[in-house]
Amino acid sequence: MKTGKRESDCLFLGLDSSTQGLKACVVDHNLKVVYEGAVNFDAELPEFKTEGGVHRHPDGLTVTSPAIMWVAALDRLLQKMKDAKCPIGRISALSGSGQQHGSVWMKKAARRALRQLDARRALREQMEGVFSVADSPIWMDSSTSRQCAERERALGGPQAVADLTGSRAYERFTGNQIARIFQERPAAYEATDRIALVSSFVASLLVGDYVPIDASDGSGMNLMDLRRKAWDRVALDCTAPGLGARLGPIVLSHAVIGKIHGRYVEGLGFDANCLAVAFSGDNPCSLAGLRLQRAGDIAISLGTSDTVFGSLAEPRPSATEGHIFANPVDPAAYMAMVCYKNGSLTRESVRDQSAGGAWDTFNGLLDTTPAGNEGRIGFYIKEPEITPPILKTGTFRFNGAGEKVDSFPPEADVRAVLEGQFLSMRLHGAHIGLKPSSILATGGASANRSIIGVMANVFGVPVYVGEQPNSAASGAAYRALHGWKCADHGSFVPFDKALSATAPFKRAAEPDKKAHAVYSAMLERYAGLEKQVIGRQ
């Protein structure tokens, strides 16, 4: 399909429906950012009463977000773009990113509503009542241990599930969430016509129809055969009956999935020919945004979740940790990742308790303590953890002699939370082949140079940052450009060829050799204490 347009006239939009908010990034053909905007769920849509974008349920394990909140946020963000005079009419292609694993449950009425979207009425009003499950389970949920055990039994054990789908069964992975809803709310399952991921759902709102799930975000479900990029029949059947029809097809991540719906042409001035490229997960989109292609190029994202990831030619899925996903920009490649639930929100809670709620104070306290924290090591498990799996929450502190203690001085807590997080990333990342020669840091906390400094020292490599800390939204915009180029060319164009401009990253932290040696010596002790904490559950 020839688009018939000059690239230099075109703009590309990336959306990122993340845990705490919805963001937009528009770039030109040189990847120069021409617009950025955001809607924060807690602050700007207070009627949904979320904290950090989510509802935590009393069982301590179930975490959901209202699907209609994501709908309301999209209208609000698009209006902001219009009000800011973003040149919407020049956007030739759009794509998006979504928090991974979350599921959106739609009744038959949803498809009708999507197809008939009307520019004169709020999106929210038109989508109200079309969900069979109004509160979407999201990635922070850890309530499906039973369903995970059932999946591993049905498919031949954790290694077999990992070999097939790229990951052993994980509580937050969509297939296990679907199994729980089928078991506990059969009527809701029965009433469901389509189950989308957060990414494909937001795409549906823009295209005005159901759209396929992309292979990269689809890898986070425990349902897809990673190598064939197709649903696995046995994995579907052990989840719920009639699931294949409810999930719809899988496409490659650079595929064009449709054009923008007339509602947005009429109401906001989008070009009727604006293409929609398959939406994907936030981590895959960040991989695209950071343009990680070579082994040893590793990214660490410090967002609501913390993740460590990189590109990989040959997948070696692990029965104990980490994930392998289809690569979002290269159909022949993969990506490896480890994910932590105790990321920014856990750092924030230490900041609030020890530093009066201010990052400047937090950074100041960090500077008063030496690398290695005089042997103190802490595990701050505010949320049930994924890596390693620690479902019991609490703070576990050890002094230099390895004895458990009840408290640290505030400055030691500040250092311990950061050192613990980065030591864990170094330890577990290495287990799945993520050994950095340099690190690209992204996500909200990557704006903090003190935090980045500890990262550089723990890993002993330089850390780079991009122009804007949100690589998921810019990555989605780059993927829009990539998909548009492939469509224009009529066949696959390598990502690095499609993106001619060089990556705008700057060196933000250098490792200090002495500090790095301290951390290398600490790693074994850290691993031993981690085993103790896991053993206490």
Ligand code: ADP
């Ligand atoms: P999401 O995963 O929802 O996309 P972001 O990547 O936008 O999240 O990151 C949001 C987080 O960034 C906030 O929860 C906040 O703790 C963190 N953050 C923002 N600025 C700083 C800072 N200067 N120092 C440390 N953390 C920060």
Ligand code: XUL
């Ligand atoms: C990845 C994961 C999180 C979410 C939210 O497996 O659970 O990183 O994608 O960012």
